[in-house]
Amino acid sequence: MPEYILTLRCADTVGIVHAVSAGLLASGSNILEQAQFTDPELGMFCLRTRFESPVDAVDDVRAALDAELARFSPDLSLRRRDAHRRVLVMVSRFDHCLADLLYRRALGELHVDVPVVVSNHEDCRALVESYGVPFVHVPVTAGTKPAAEQRLRDLVREHDVDVVVLARYMQVLSDAFCADMPGRIVNIHHSFLPGFKGARPYHQAHERGVKLIGATAHFVTADLDEGPIIEQDVQRVTHAQTADDLVELGRDVERRVLSRAVRLVAEDRVLLTGARTVVFG
């Protein structure tokens, strides 16, 4: 039997879990894994369910669920588990995060489709194409920024993209672009936010003499470096390491954090709740 992933957000009230399970039962489905959490401050109900169903059609299962759930006006997502999320990766020159994502996908660790990689530089073309993935060069200057972003929107639409991943993409996206894709753009910030926002965080970290450096994967919002956090991790450093050493060591934790975040998002485990996320890990 095919497996499905359902996620659902709505205002909390009595009866939602019952309605979901009634919809699933009506379609003969069996729940395999379910996680539910209600944010007490926002009163927002969040649920993720993995189930198997003899009804081999998303539309039919969805119809059964809609019938039960319509009165909650939910923000609902449903897909077959093997219909992978489509991820557009953006990169500038540092390729370590990109290389890691492509390598893990090739290895079958990261269950996503990558229909296209976009960069404002040509540096990563060979790497991307060696994986058989189309590489699109979209240069960005002050003057061409709106056009570049329009190109990006077109690519998102053409390739039916679910998630945009900024794998060390050094251009700032416009507020409008961010606002159009809430909870669908993932960035890796090379510091343990909210420490060391802004430029050259490893040099800031070295100057401050920290004993741990970190990285943060977050959804992108108009407010740079302030988007809802998806995943964070750290790595121990010592006095003997220079700022350049921290940059090197940092790559490892950036790679690790971004790939974990993309995996979580690709498995529909991350639900946006205001300025925070619920992560059903």
Place this chain on the structure above:
Amino acid sequence: MPEYILTLRCADTVGIVHAVSAGLLASGSNILEQAQFTDPELGMFCLRTRFESPVDAVDDVRAALDAELARFSPDLSLRRRDAHRRVLVMVSRFDHCLADLLYRRALGELHVDVPVVVSNHEDCRALVESYGVPFVHVPVTAGTKPAAEQRLRDLVREHDVDVVVLARYMQVLSDAFCADMPGRIVNIHHSFLPGFKGARPYHQAHERGVKLIGATAHFVTADLDEGPIIEQDVQRVTHAQTADDLVELGRDVERRVLSRAVRLVAEDRVLLTGARTVVFG
């Protein structure tokens, strides 16, 4: 409205979540947090639900659930969230785990009742009584072991104990005693199991030159050091540390792991599934 914690294990089949939510709905209850997992190898359905209910009586809520769930023959546990688990702590001479548990409970970090502490030595009496907890000395020799264990059974019954925690208790409990309390006896083993089973694990670890030491909290079964694992953690060590240093450093990770395990068990987050556990963290 009072909050309740429900846990449930049974053979997996279609309709269990629906039946649970129907029972809750019937009693006007609202689910606040729910986690479900079906072990694919054992076909065992596991669920934990935290809900609030206007029905301020465990019995009434339970009756509503039983009506819906009887056909699944579930192993079901239901309690008001503020009816804390009753924990009997056992200790021999090393008091660091015991001290940590008592301190955290006093601080309000660990929501358990500790009606009594039992030891085969007198060493920890002052510590225990300083917290206002009764201390019972039950000496154990080869000859008195059965009587000692009978005394322990009596204490479990008298004090309505839910969970026995072995906080560095150095006597081996009989197979019969372990078998009578499956998933209700928690032990801390001073190594990262399954490495270094048996005696003097830190000395074994030092001889082997490991770079991390660890501790393991597990349910106790007849097969010593092989019970289902609840929680584990590690701590970095170096060549410069002697075996005695590892013993010292190890205390910290033992304390941390045991207190986390007790917290998880006290919140009904740990469900026994054969030789493993499901931990709804």
Place this chain on the structure above:
Amino acid sequence: MPEYILTLRCADTVGIVHAVSAGLLASGSNILEQAQFTDPELGMFCLRTRFESPVDAVDDVRAALDAELARFSPDLSLRRRDAHRRVLVMVSRFDHCLADLLYRRALGELHVDVPVVVSNHEDCRALVESYGVPFVHVPVTAGTKPAAEQRLRDLVREHDVDVVVLARYMQVLSDAFCADMPGRIVNIHHSFLPGFKGARPYHQAHERGVKLIGATAHFVTADLDEGPIIEQDVQRVTHAQTADDLVELGRDVERRVLSRAVRLVAEDRVLLTGARTVVFG
């Protein structure tokens, strides 16, 4: 043979290690463990040596070293290893860090003398006295602050204190006091600096939706929350934890980080180099 700990800081030049080893050789001493690091930016030479010596008198060993080292004008510290550092602990109301330090010292994990604990409240008196340590109540108000600080200076002198540890002491020390004891006052900050400086860091962390919380032990300087960092660590948290939960979880990492920092300082492993520290771990 008794063991000694030597630390030394001076402007870097050729021949310092040779001079140290010549001085030690002259007194028949044998080096057991040595770590040296020269800060490339400050050009500051830092060294820590543990050695055994048949000369059972600090003064004689020191004389031998001084003869060789005078020309480097070093900042030199020498003591018998078993002449423990004398630590004055300050606390306000939260006693978890204090309790941990006293417990570890009693256990023999933390090789320090604690001649006195000072607090601006009475809350911790019983705890401190239960360890046989004198407790001195020094209340602080806006009006009495200078007098209170004078009292503190007197206590430091009377008790021959090496290090002051602020174990959740909530009063700010004056710039003058801090300046008089550089590298000798250790504070625990309940966040992973430089994130969440200032008040209620766990509530800030919760609002920001971080996935790890942390704590930072640092030397105190006039610039609050900006002193040289000694040790840091983190702990994973999830969306399901409230701000109050973070406060509870945070206690554990605060305790751990502060006790590690005090241990490092007590073993003369931390050398101050400008705004950073060298930690010979």
Place this chain on the structure above:
Amino acid sequence: MPEYILTLRCADTVGIVHAVSAGLLASGSNILEQAQFTDPELGMFCLRTRFESPVDAVDDVRAALDAELARFSPDLSLRRRDAHRRVLVMVSRFDHCLADLLYRRALGELHVDVPVVVSNHEDCRALVESYGVPFVHVPVTAGTKPAAEQRLRDLVREHDVDVVVLARYMQVLSDAFCADMPGRIVNIHHSFLPGFKGARPYHQAHERGVKLIGATAHFVTADLDEGPIIEQDVQRVTHAQTADDLVELGRDVERRVLSRAVRLVAEDRVLLTGARTVVFG
């Protein structure tokens, strides 16, 4: 001025550090970083020194050191820091560790030369050659094993190899081969040794229900899975992960641990002391 790395092991006695520093002073060298440790059980003195010297010839510096140190019969290694260690990497079919090493070297994170990669399969040829590194296929069957090992010895000699790294090489090297290169063959074992020795460790780990999986990099000795440990790390797992998931997750920690170990070895930070290692991290 060029930098040098010196390591030295010998039976402990008085005067070694003094003799080293005398030798360095005689050649006008300046110590930048020094770490020394004497194993108390073996009485083995271990030292690593990084220094700069105006004498731009290893032979001259070495002569100066030899003059001072001959009487200690040390096991001494001296090289210019920029004369990178030459690493022969061996692999079978799983390429994640190999890919990581090659990628980090290309990035300049791992300062080693890789003159050749050897495999008993053809699978990794394209990957290796894409980095411009020669790939040598040395098939191994029961019958050809001695010949294959002779080929390996020839490659080690031809390419002046310092260290052999087994990056998931699934053939067992003969005792004789291991004995000829003590402390020069590094293996990655896909478990947290000494737990789960032998085959399919992740499946063993899953069956045992562990909450952390790990990896261990160690020197290879005749006693398989028992060689001196260089580095270890762990990764948290949950009940929801299958044995296959653990295999996937494990790759990440294997990569990380092996690359850290190779970096430590390549920087001459790992000294073999009997069945253990001293790691000057």
